[in-house]
Amino acid sequence: MFKRFFGEHGAKNVITLFHKPNNEASTRVLTLLKQARAQSVAHATEDQASSHQAQDKAERTEFELDVTEAPPTSDQLKNILEYLGGSASKVIEGASDESDALRRLKADGNTFQRPLVVDWNQGKAVAGESESEIMRLVRSIPKETDKV
Template sequence: MFGFSKGKDIITLFHKAASPSSVKVANMLKQASIAAAESASKPEFELNITEDTPTADQISTILSYVGDKGASSVVQNATSANEALKKFKENVSYFQRPLVVDWNNGKVVPGENESEILKMIDALPKN
């Protein structure tokens, strides 16, 4: 039986270079990515750091991961995922950074919660 190895999981940081907390998260993720690449026991992942605003499809996906309870952590002052999407479409500046997204496993960590980000990375399946 032939097995195909799956590609690396993709972790995206929606980054804001002017934000000290975002810079801290970016540096921590870079270090975690290097450590994973050098270790046989840690799952490697593809790190994508972007200052671009998410697309409407990406924001919809992110909101599906966090649900109504997490909507305000993604879009400022939103009380539900639907309201968050509406606010985002009206004004993308409501989008909150830093925001780390594990696209393959449907997880999101808003802000600079280092322990939650590391927990997300440690939970990645091994390639």
């Protein structure tokens, strides 16, 4: 019960967009995430005012959107690569593996590929602008067994 209470009413899920304003794909992803967040807030309000059956939907009710133009820290990059199954070249231009990605990021932050959307709570990430993948990430909720 505590997990359920904390998960629903405690800290919000945070989704981070690593953004580059002059990149058209990144701007489209930012718009998509802003719209999804606005809809989730509207649905959460509707659900609170209506029956409790509506809250059983397999969709996240709210999330906090964090937009940053900075590249990730080394620790964040390690997590992102883990979330993506080690696909270093999707995240760092020309990288062959995690250690190469970390080296390239430290040498030049511009090698980091944007847009990149990360759900830190669920341990998932989407590299690029795939609307369907991003919306699947935004709409999914962590399983109760995944919460600590």
